[in-house]
Amino acid sequence: MKVSIIGATGYAGAELLGILLNHPEVEVAHITSESQTGACISEIYPHLRGFYDKKLSSMTDISQFADSQAVFIALPHGHAMGIGKQLIEQGVKIIDLGADYRFRNEAVYEEWYKVSHTHLQSGAVYGLTELYREQIKEAKIVGSAGCYTTASILALAPLAKGGLIDVKSIVIDAKSGVSGAGRGLSLGNHFAEMFDNLKAYNIGGHRHTPEIEQALTELSGQEAIINFTPHLIPMSRGILSTCYANLKAGVTPEEVDQAFEELYSQEYFIRLLGRGGYPAVKNTRGSNFCDLGWHIDPRTNRVVVVSAIDNLVKGAAGQGVQNFNVMFGFQENAGLTKIALYP
């Protein structure tokens, strides 16, 4: 089965290429880049030498995708919906790793992303596989979940769904490796500036906020409004999300444990470290796993859930492939059997 990748030169695109290489059912037909059209991907990413010596085409030649049953889009927000609309009209299924197809209510997208949405009512399904699997099976477009959002929603979903927490009390303090900021150059991500450094950014304004709120609102049936604070950590990959919420009166520790077990015990990619467990990003590096541990502080009656993922795998390309596998009826972990690179 042939698939293509639009926007193959960013980190998520490169990760996709690495994953699909070991996918038993897939061949990559076309890879595109608007800024480096005509270049060979292995010149841009020498670690791909010998595997992908393909030339990059331009996505504007829409006819090339006729041979592809699915197209992965890894473009900055605002750029997927145009090409997406054309592809859908050609009958191609889409897995978008960006934000364009993540919101049920496009007005929320427009408010946070400051872009008019041009592909309204596309029927897109939100692509956090563990929580939206049934809908993803039927979807033609999946708006694959963001990196911070995957880590944060998976951490809180059992509690929100189980009605165990006050969804107005949620504080999410998330920490990401620098690859999350992409391959574009900036002083803040210059090695000598970011090495041995640590900082918060976009407090109160990060665009993953409404995405987390959308999911927690749906899961809990109550309007969730949260505090979300992202931080940059001096490492390449990995997200740790530390999530705080007030337990509702009378909720017991056992009920909390049970909520996690019920929702996740059958999930291949979620590893429950249990109450008192401490996920570490290194145990997920390069893999599609999400590790979860939770803690209850009786002094404040708050629950603290910690989640760890690799931002480029479960937070981007890996989850995209997981969604793709669900859409096409492949084994959900096809191409995703790598364990973490440790140490």
Add this chain to the structure above:
Amino acid sequence: MKVSIIGATGYAGAELLGILLNHPEVEVAHITSESQTGACISEIYPHLRGFYDKKLSSMTDISQFADSQAVFIALPHGHAMGIGKQLIEQGVKIIDLGADYRFRNEAVYEEWYKVSHTHLQSGAVYGLTELYREQIKEAKIVGSAGCYTTASILALAPLAKGGLIDVKSIVIDAKSGVSGAGRGLSLGNHFAEMFDNLKAYNIGGHRHTPEIEQALTELSGQEAIINFTPHLIPMSRGILSTCYANLKAGVTPEEVDQAFEELYSQEYFIRLLGRGGYPAVKNTRGSNFCDLGWHIDPRTNRVVVVSAIDNLVKGAAGQGVQNFNVMFGFQENAGLTKIALYP
């Protein structure tokens, strides 16, 4: 003026040596270590070669401190109070960098540290200089504030003191470089394990929790019970503390700004980055500064304060020297004029 250091071979002790070297009023008389008595400090820390080629003595020879007007203690908790009692009886002033003298209520110490306190009613003053300066001037014993606590209390003090926040709603998510865990070997701090890694630890149980609560309770006049979560970050030094609290109804952003200005505008070691400011640990590395920025999220009516310090300087040795300067009437920044090593 002669001073001595008890416990000179840990990271805080070594940092003290580096600071006192450039202190215009001080000569280091004795340095001690129980595990490496007789060794030369510059064999243990080669960066001190040529500056301190002194031999380490044992603290048990209490008479050696007769020539010292002040003694800095940098021992693990539980070990300072014994020697401290003896030194006080000899008329020596003490700056303890550990936990033994930080608590007004020794029962709190005993509960969290699982040690009986043997130097009750010592008259020790809590050594967070900016907030307890007047008492430090008169003190014979100063229990210098901890690293996480310094970063966290300085961040929240203006709001607690000003009555602007609900002190029951406080969540502190703190991140520290690995030197905070000391020089003792452990698998978790083995380079290959911790590099490119990130994790939380001691959720709900870290011993800096009651220290923060003690200060915030005193400042606010209301019992503060908080959530405090420490994290290990793959860098040598530095703490970033991200502090969340609910604003009381009707508090305006300008009142928040004013609270910071009022408390800190005359403080040499506190740099206000203002509302919307983002401290970065790299700007404080190797210096005694604390950088503060704050943010108000109108959607949740929470305030988020971010503070950055160097855990071994403002969080340990530097603050110890700052307290010492206040105790002896020296210029408060004597020996502490280094700016950050950047990049």
Add this chain to the structure above:
Amino acid sequence: MKVSIIGATGYAGAELLGILLNHPEVEVAHITSESQTGACISEIYPHLRGFYDKKLSSMTDISQFADSQAVFIALPHGHAMGIGKQLIEQGVKIIDLGADYRFRNEAVYEEWYKVSHTHLQSGAVYGLTELYREQIKEAKIVGSAGCYTTASILALAPLAKGGLIDVKSIVIDAKSGVSGAGRGLSLGNHFAEMFDNLKAYNIGGHRHTPEIEQALTELSGQEAIINFTPHLIPMSRGILSTCYANLKAGVTPEEVDQAFEELYSQEYFIRLLGRGGYPAVKNTRGSNFCDLGWHIDPRTNRVVVVSAIDNLVKGAAGQGVQNFNVMFGFQENAGLTKIALYP
């Protein structure tokens, strides 16, 4: 086909487990540890959770290996030859990742390793696959090449074999990530000590020296005596080896290029970046590739060859599996199709 791993709790053992998981022809039967017998491997390495929840046995129960056609040994030097002798007598084939079976002349081993050899004339073959493939096919014991040695020998083999360099003039300056020093705790590998640090060690005395000399002597037909200097670099994985040699008079750049092409153009795991190429360890991280680039300095008539590998893959576990594949007639890259984790 069943295989076992003796010494599964070191970094090389853990890497082997990760690789064999994706090997299409292999099932891991037994894993051993003398220091942690009875423990579950996934408690020791949480990234293996769900994949290997096996208990560790003791290697002293030799009968357990009766079901295994091959045993990988990942023990410190001096510990493989005893168990190795017993296994061979049982008809099990051995791939040893340590030093015990690497030397044709056991006296050299004894001189550098300060251990008496107890399994003389074992018929072991040196396990640097690309250079000794034909002998490995027939071997019952393979002494898989070391990490620094693999990087260094592969860099210089074409020139030594082609007679293009003076083998008395060789200087090898090698740099390794800290995982090369193993999982055992030491102050030098404590995170806060090694982070942001860089140093040489064992100058003139590193035990990989005679191993490199053995191979270069065989390849060139002349006694090679070299300078080898290892360095520790603040990163988890990866070796970069920078190798200098005097070109023989009259050797042209084209002859140098041709020597690399001839020896390696058909090799799957060797990627030639060509004259002027600059390997970077990140392009090999987590993969079994060795990247090579070479440079000729006409001012000094020296050739400089740079090689990059992952020390735990091509430098240890990956090469062990590559040797295993050759021994048993599997496809040489079975289980080894992962590309580098980038960035």
Add this chain to the structure above:
Amino acid sequence: MKVSIIGATGYAGAELLGILLNHPEVEVAHITSESQTGACISEIYPHLRGFYDKKLSSMTDISQFADSQAVFIALPHGHAMGIGKQLIEQGVKIIDLGADYRFRNEAVYEEWYKVSHTHLQSGAVYGLTELYREQIKEAKIVGSAGCYTTASILALAPLAKGGLIDVKSIVIDAKSGVSGAGRGLSLGNHFAEMFDNLKAYNIGGHRHTPEIEQALTELSGQEAIINFTPHLIPMSRGILSTCYANLKAGVTPEEVDQAFEELYSQEYFIRLLGRGGYPAVKNTRGSNFCDLGWHIDPRTNRVVVVSAIDNLVKGAAGQGVQNFNVMFGFQENAGLTKIALYP
């Protein structure tokens, strides 16, 4: 005494500001930047907040320097000689941290730097203080030595001067932290690309080569032609230079030791770790020290000298201030008494 800094916004310029802040004899009058004229230096480097809230002027207003007795220039090569010529005509003394004034033979400069020299026969003195102190005392222009060159020349000077090595046999393998590449953005120095990475660059062509050769030729009285290979290491600061040379026949280890002792035993900034010593960059970080250790390999009759410095201090700004102190008769370590930031 007033001094000014031309080119204050690069890393060397910022380091100069930090050093001069603690210099007892100096006040900084003017700081310039052509790209950020009018901006406040503490906006560009927030760690300077409160110390230097000066605005950056343009160097083209030459008259502003009339109040300065000395001007430090920290511009890219090719840019110092124009302004330098004008300043000299005004009677201002110059310490240039760049390459323009480092070469006695300007033709060598022009060949390696591809720029015409416009300030010929300026009388500039080469600014490696320990080796050229007497000339620096009288100099009006000092071309302060480069970072790699300082580490490499100091390592080999005793042996070259003592006639103990064959200067045609020298191989220098140098490793630098990424700040050495400056603050300009490039993909190679993007955090996610360089973290956990390691690579050589400019083999055979780095511009520090002729500078090292110039010094070693002068010291030895014989034409030195060397191999110099720089590498980028994933850390902010620090250079380790590993230098190899053939010992002349009959040279004894004691003669080697003596050569180091004779040349350096009185030098404040050079710390001899002795034969068998292993410098580590962390012991020099943030300080102006150069640590040296040497090793003799009897098997190859080569000497291996390892040196460690901080590239921005002894390799740039610190050495500039050391030269300045010598030029003006201040104590040589004025402003330079900081020890390393450790860990």
